Amino acid sequence: MKNEALTRQVYQLIKRLYDYGVREVVISPGSRSTPLAMASEMHPELKTYIHPDERSAAFFALGLIKATERPVAIICTSGTAASNFTPAVTEAFISQLPLVVLTGDRPHELRNVGAPQAIDQVRMYSNFVKFDIDFPLADLNDAPHDLIEATMLQASHYFRGAGRGPVHFNVPFREPLIPDLTAVDLLVPEPVTVFEEERTVDLSALAPLFEKGNGVMVVGDCQHQRLDDILQVAEQFRLPVLADVLSQLRGLEHPNLIRTADTLFKSQQTIQPDYIIRVGKPVVSKQLNQWLTKQTCPQILVQEKSEADTFPVVPQYHFNMQPDTYFKSMLKLKLDVKNDLVSEFQHLDRRLAEVIETHIDAVRDEGTAVAKLLQQIPDDEVIFFGNSMPIRDGDTFMKHGRAFCNRGANGIDGVVSTALGMAAHQTVNLFIGDISLYHDMNGLIMHKLERSNIRVIVLNNDGGGIFSYLPQRQEEALFERLYGTPLGLDFKHVAALYDLEYHLADENMELPEGTHVLYEVRTDRTANYEAHQLLNRKAKAAINE
Incomplete structure (x- = not known):
């Protein structure tokens, strides 16, 4: 017997995930998640992966997100299977990765009564998700349909932009668990239009600092940030760019790119700029972070994240936007910049690069x-x-x-x-x-x-x-x-x-x-x-x- 209400609910949910940008789903096999797994497998455009280990499956999904910059869904059955998603959900939250967690669950009458494979899954990731919901059981009224539409619109806000991060849909199912596999017309995509907010920023108040001061740019983890104009800014403002290993800049060529900052600051902590622009998430180098902590000059953090990463020291300014938007605004300032620090950093970088190269050979x-x-x-x-x-x-x-x-x-x-x-x-x-x-x-x-x-x-x-x-x-x-x-x-x-x-x-x-x-x-x-x-x-x- 096919469950009509369940079919409508789960097909609409999976269809809407695709409509809002999900293209890949990682499925860990289990019984209670059968409707979610089958609906994903039946969707004509979704790529599915089968992974038997929930902890590894969720991290595999993070890799898919890193490669594509798209939200990716993960599916598991009820019980401790869902608990094994927790480490990856935690990583996704801190790294702003749009992981869509779908946990199958027991119906409400089997919760807290000693039924097998039943744990409290409601808000189980509450410290590490941007949005979560415990769906009601499917029925043939319009209310579940409307709830899915509202939920997907709200949750999709966290698939992109400054608030990007994981979301959790806990979906209880009552047997029978197999949807109607012939009802594929319910999976036909209906594209949605999401308008992104266009932002610019007026940096004229910082112009005197940029023009007269010796500045330094520190580029940390930018695995998921855009840096289109960073080298043009480095050129125009004569900024040494201290490029972290995760900055995505090490493969570029420019005399202002400094690749030896970690080695440099293990020995040299006395350089004192007039301002520092920090881009992206914090750098790996403990020594560079220690140097940043000691500085008394204004620090500017450019990072598209509502909850700014203030480590290692709270900046005076936080621009919550993609770096390339900030850089375009900075380039509009036509200034006569005289920054003497860039030549000092270039000299030290060349010298240390020679030391490192000799060390590698010896x-x-x-x-x-x-x-x-x-x-x-x-x-x-x-x-x-x-x-x-x-x-x-x-x-x-x-x-x-x-x-x-x-x-x-x-x-x-x-x-x-x-x-x-x-x-x-x-x-x-x-x-x-x-x-x-x-x-x-x-x-x-x-x-x-x-x-x-x-x-x-x-x-x-x-x-x-x-x-x-x-x-x-x-x-x-x-x-x-x-x-x-x-x-x-x-x-x-x-x-x-x-x-x-x-x-x-x-x-x-x-x-x-x-x-x-x-x-x-x-x-x-x-x-x-x-x-x-x-x-x-x-x-x-x-x-x-």
Whole structure:
């Protein structure tokens, strides 16, 4: 028996998701979510992926969002299946990614009575979603239809713009769960028109500061921000542009681009500009953030986000808009700018680039391995860094290319899955530590199922390498058990399990051909730490000279 009310409800919901911009759906199989899964599968224009692990599935969806800049839906059944979405929902919230969470649920009479696979799913992600709703059970009245129309209009506000972020639809179903699979006419798309607000800004009040002052631009995480005119602004206002590894600027060529800021500020904290323009989310570099905290000059934050990221210090001005809108307004100011800092930064950047290049040739450790491999990656391929040490080595050594990372909550959850989500649309090179790879090893199933174009470069120092750089390393009696955590994993077996071609790095550090590869680089944590300290000493000596 087909449930007519359920069919109308679920088909309208899935149709409207498509109408408002969703093009991909990641489904984790389960019984109570059957109507949502079948309606998605029956939609003629939706691309569906089947992923059996909810935690990894949700991060895979984040990768799809990063690759396409479109909202992506995820579907799971009731119970702890929904709980496993939580880490990715958290990351989506902080990173402003439009993840549409659809959780199937038990009907109201089976809640809180001890029925199987029933937990309280109402507002279960309330700290980490922009919008949520617990839908009523389907019936044949017009009220559910009107509610879906209102809900989609409201929720779609969070699919784009300054308020972008995850939304949660909890959808209870009463058996029978199978919709009418012949009613595909209910899925015919009906495009909706959303008018974006056009904004400009008058910057004349800041003109005296720009004209007379020595300014610096710090560009942080701009994975999802537009920077169309940034180099023209750098030229016209003689601004050194300190480009974070996630700035999306490392692949561009301009004399004002500074790629060595992290190394520079490990040794030099005395530079004092007259104003600072911060673009995007905070930078990776701890040393650069420390320098920003010390400055007493006006700081301007340009970031399309209603709840501004004020870290590491609250700015005097926040322009809540896409950077390219701000830059266009800045270019309208016809000023005679004399900024003396740009030549100083250019000189230091050239000198430190020479030091880093010499260090790469002379030293063999995890950092220089990352550097040598980065040099071999074509410009049209994506670089995806795991958190902890890979993103930091990327910040030090990456000279070209486009880099991405789950830098919202800065966790190691779901790194493999997010990279594989991006790999559904483009070739990805994933740099990841052994602990982080182990943590999301389930995610590799999507390579086996989808044959995505990915190179997994695992930096295996047999443990948590980043802890060697923290004060905890001085507590030798406790350090290895609590923080070093050696796992003794042989990743050759992992490659075989998930249909990846395995390669073990040798001294030549040559990236293998092909895009279905697991490439293991074995390093030593103590040697890595000592090599990083050596580079810092070399940099400090060069600056002092």
